[in-house]
Amino acid sequence: MKPLKGGLHGAYLRADVLSQIGPAAMRRALRNRTLATSWSRVVVDSHRQDELLTRSAAAVLAFGPRSALAGPTAAELHGCAAAATPRTHVLMPYSSHPRPRLGLVVCHSGGYQRDVVAIGGLPVLALDRVVAEMLCRASARDGLAVCDQALSLQPEASRERWRAGIGERISERSDPRGTRRGRELLAMATGRAESPAESWLRLTVVEMGFPWPEANWPLHSPWGAVVYRLDLAWPRHRIVLEYQGYAVHVDREREDSARLADLRRRGWIVVVAQAADLRDHHDLCVRLREAFERRGHARREVRDSPARSA
Numbered sequence: 001m002k003p004l005k006g007g008l009h010g011a012y013l014r015a016d017v018l019s020q021i022g023p024a025a026m027r028r029a030l031r032n033r034t035l036a037t038s039w040s041r042v043v044v045d046s047h048r049q050d051e052l053l054t055r056s057a058a059a060v061l062a063f064g065p066r067s068a069l070a071g072p073t074a075a076e077l078h079g080c081a082a083a084a085t086p087r088t089h090v091l092m093p094y095s096s097h098p099r100p101r102l103g104l105v106v107c108h109s110g111g112y113q114r115d116v117v118a119i120g121g122l123p124v125l126a127l128d129r130v131v132a133e134m135l136c137r138a139s140a141r142d143g144l145a146v147c148d149q150a151l152s153l154q155p156e157a158s159r160e161r162w163r164a165g166i167g168e169r170i171s172e173r174s175d176p177r178g179t180r181r182g183r184e185l186l187a188m189a190t191g192r193a194e195s196p197a198e199s200w201l202r203l204t205v206v207e208m209g210f211p212w213p214e215a216n217w218p219l220h221s222p223w224g225a226v227v228y229r230l231d232l233a234w235p236r237h238r239i240v241l242e243y244q245g246y247a248v249h250v251d252r253e254r255e256d257s258a259r260l261a262d263l264r265r266r267g268w269i270v271v272v273a274q275a276a277d278l279r280d281h282h283d284l285c286v287r288l289r290e291a292f293e294r295r296g297h298a299r300r301e302v303r304d305s306p307a308r309s310a
Contacts, residue, residue: 008121010045011057017043038062039101050086052076056122059088059104067092068116068123070107070130071138075146077119078127079153082145082196083138091125110174127153128162132169135185136178144185145199151191159191192216198231200278201243205232208285210292213241219266228259237295239269241288269294 006016017035018026026043029035036046038058048054056069056077069077071089089105091112092098098106115126131150135143147166154162163186170182188206192215193199206212213232221227232241240263244256260270269291277284 008057008061009053010048010051011038011054011061012043013061014041014043039104052084053120053122055086055088055103059090060122062101062104063090063092063096063098063106065123066096066113068112068125070112070125071105071134072142072146074125074130075127075134075150077122077124078130078150080127080131080146080149082149082199083134083142128165128169132166132173132182135166136170136173136175136182140181140185140203141196141200143182144189144203145193145196147186147189148191148193148199149196151189152193154191156191163189188212190215194231195243197275197278198243201241201273202232204278204281204284205241205288208281208288210288219263228263230263237269237292237297238267239271239288239291239295241271241273243273 002021004012004017004020006012014026017029021029026035030037030043033046035043036049038044038049038055039062042058042061044054044058049058052073056073059069059073060067068074068091069089070091072083072085073087073089075081076084087103087105089107091107091109094108094110096108100106112125112129115129116123117126118124127150131143131147134146137143138146151159151163166186167183170179170186173179185203188202189199193202194216198215202213202215211234213234214230215232216229217233217235218226219228219230219233230240231243233239242260260272263270271284271287271291273284
């Protein structure tokens with residue numbers, strides 16, 4: 001098949017392809033899987049159909065110029081992939097009622113066009129609005145992790161100003177559902193988490209009723225040099241929670257063991273969390289409670305968990 005003209009990121013309007021190669025060549029391309037049907041009126045390069053940009057372009061072509069990419073799809077296009085999903089999220093005006101399509105999540109809103117920016121030629125909802133909506137409407141884990149990633153993209157000197165802008169976005173929402181939870185999660189975000197798992201772990205710890213920990217807290221030597229950055233720490237209690245996910249810590253067992261032993265020599269109580277603790281955190285709760293009790297402090301109770309919706 002001859003190279004196709006037009007299109008966007010390997011996605012094409014079916015009518016444009018037909019005009020270039022004709023019906024017979026189109027049928028052959030679909031039969032031999034050079035092209036794949038995406039959604040109504042759209043075909044894509046079959047080798048690229050799972051790529052983020054190709055899926056996103058196909059959705060925009062399917063829904064037309066009034067659509068905008070939103071939610072986890074928009075967050076990932078902005079560089080915040082903590083809530084990445086194979087489904088494509090599209091925002092449409094209230095007056096539009098597209099039929100449901102497999103692999104697409106369609107939401108409706110008004111007045112969002114002024115908050116649309118272009119990424120790779122695609123209409124994408126601005127990052128601050130995406131984050132505000134996810135803090136209020138997505139799962140608490142996804143909202144916090146995406147907010148942490150978005151904050152990390154900002155220069156450190158302007159993070160608090162950017163955070164304030166997110167707070168304004170939350171206050172301006174016409175839909176009040178989830179706004180209280182959104183503000184609580186926003187207050188918890190630091191921009192210092194080095195992985196989504198660290199954001200999830202911080203949320204889990206707070207939901208269990210423990211005080212908010214410091215994320216990536218710098219431990220200094222007596223001479224002022226940074227010796228370690230602790231994943232989650234309660235400096236006043238000298239308790240540290242270290243997350244050892246497999247991907248980052250594989251083949252680092254000796255180095256990790258030496259780090260933990262050194263922290264204990266420095267007087268810290270070290271609690272280690274694994275990926276399994278994010279799924280079932282009963283044992284982690286017991287270990288943390290024992291650590292706080294050793295410091296003479298019972299676990300505090302948190303009345304308003306950030307995981308609860310307003």
